[in-house]
Amino acid sequence: MTHGRPDDREYFRQAQARLDALGPRLTGSTAHRAVVEEVASELAALGLEVHRDSHSFERWDLPRRSDGLRIELPTGPIAVSSAFPYSGLTGPEGVSAPLVYLNARRPKWSRAKGAIAVIEVPHVDLPRKLLVSEWGPIVSDETLRNPVLSATLLGPKLDKARKAGVLGVVAVWRDIAPDNALGQYLPFTQPYHDIPALWVAGDEGAKIVAAARTGQQAKLVLDATLHPGTTTDTVWAVSPGTTADETILIVTHSDGTNGVEENGHLGLMELARHAVAQPHRRSYVFVLTTGHLRIPAVSKHGQATSTWLEAHPELWKGEAGQARAVAGIAVEHLGAIGDIEDLGAQTHSLTNRPEPELLYATSREVHDILAPLWRDIGSGDRRIVAPGPVIHFGEGEPLFERKIPAVALVTAPQYLLALRDADAVTHVDVDTMATQIDNFRDLLDAFDATKTGAFGAVVSRSVFAKLSALLQLMQILSKARR
Missing domain, CATH: 3.40.630.10 (Zn peptidases)
Incomplete structure (x- = not known):
């Protein structure tokens, strides 16, 4: 030194x-x-x-109280992994509406007008050679895996959801460990969307998907603030x-x-x-x-x-x-x-x-x-x-x-x-x-x-x-x- x-x-x-x-x-x-x-x-x-x-x-700014970030179903609360940063806000009262499940490949956001959309987001491995180049020999079968990539490339298009009249979005991580999903501040490069969105993972995500497939009512709370x-x-x-x-x-x-x-x-x-x-x-x-x-x-x-x-x-x-x-x-x-x-x-x-x-x-x-x-x-x-x-x-x-x-x-x-x-x-x-x-x-x-x-x-x-x-x-x- x-x-x-x-x-x-x-x-x-x-x-x-x-x-x-x-x-x-x-x-x-x-x-x-x-x-x-x-x-x-x-x-x-x-x-x-x-x-x-x-x-x-x-x-x-993220909610300051633990109850400011939550989802409630008729059967009980759902543990939230994280908020979608700069998505939107609901105030402490939240948004109550039916859940509507959307196909992730070609989501028709208009189907969830006046409702809370639920969409699955896979956590993926991507070939290393598509993301970085090598100064030496390329190892073609190597992959890179990071929630930053998955959320940025596969996350929900909130601008389309808002324009279609969707009241809120629940993005359900797929193929990710709940502890890995916890607290992920993703995606972090997008503008403010003015529509509240949350991430859920693991068994909690499966519960949300099942509830959305049957059109259950839910309350989504994202008591964020704007400064x-x-x-x-x-x-x-x-x-x-x-x-x-x-x-x-x-x-x-x-x-x-x-x-x-x-x-x-x-x-x-x-x-x-x-x-x-x-x-x-x-x-x-x-x-x-x-x-x-x-x-x-x-x-x-x-x-x-x-x-x-x-x-x-x-x-x-x-x-x-x-x-x-x-x-x-x-x-x-x-x-x-x-x-x-x-x-x-x-x-x-x-x-x-x-x-x-x-x-x-x-x-x-x-x-x-x-x-x-x-x-x-x-x-x-x-x-x-x-x-x-x-x-x-x-x-x-x-x-x-x-x-x-x-x-x-x-x-x-x-x-x-x-x-x-x-x-x-x-x-x-x-x-x-x-x-x-x-x-x-x-x-x-x-x-x-x-x-x-x-x-x-x-x-x-x-x-x-x-x-x-x-x-x-x-x-x-x-x-x-x-």
Whole structure:
């Protein structure tokens, strides 16, 4: 460790414990603002000038009372897995109406006009090759499984439901362990829909489906609240280099659902401390982005960092009078502990091993710089990937879209977007986190020492590759809905 702190991991342990104690840091919430202000204060304490980009939006807030999120049948209450974020609200009185079951493959939302629609959503495994590309041989039979993918790709279309006059929606998870479904803040990238929707799983989901098939009456309560004029800030600072015409961007986001999503600022701050402790050739730009969990409020296209990039071309674009970003680093989901789901036993739990890393390098040359530096975290899987033909996950995506060569860590256990309260067990292995931060520090030094023309060209997705992947994906999703 540098800067006079002993290499006992205790600093990271305490910092992660403080973060865990805050609980979820949803965009614009009090806990979220606490993280933003802490980082701003720490950057200022390093002698860096802290800048802010403020955003205003209408915040949708989860019910504060346990009885504010529920479903009641004539036979008794149904345990709810989670609320569909930014779906809608009912007030404390709820919505009472018949349940109507809809076929998930081609739902006719008009059938549920004046009623509560019930629709099943399969939790699916998707071929890895459709989501990420490999710098080495492709292992064609590997799959990726995450509720983020299932909810985003297969979740109910609430805008269509509302336009058809549906009063509320119950989305029933299929093929997912109830503990895995619990608290999932999904999907998190959609606009406000103005129609209340809930997620249910397991035996409780089967009860709802059975009740809907017979048209039973139900009460749906989603006593959420709206807070117009909520403000939230992206904070950023520059550690000047000995030359002003080139930069390296270091980005993460501040909002999150649990201790892993998002603790990237702990790594960002270590890199900032490293930067001010020694001279460096290029200027380092540290960006703590807001709005990752409320992308429609801050970004018109792409992940939340897109908005910061569009607002500050002078720090990366490389046109007349502007600095050029020669490389970027995106730090997310540090120290994630692995998880395992047993569908037979209907259980989901943490393992005693780190989650295999999802680590992007967006050019061959960047891959070759990264590979010898990145120390193994002991997960048994340290493959460095390239962006897939359809998507780049995480806040490294805006760098990729603007052809800035970059490395992005965006490890994705299944609990990544699950809300976890302050008293929940930590999901972070501190030794893994410390190793990853050491890796990023070495990578930053290597990037600073790399010649300008040696970062290579960011990989491109061909039109054919995109269309082929999308066609395969559509076929898989169509089959899953049956």
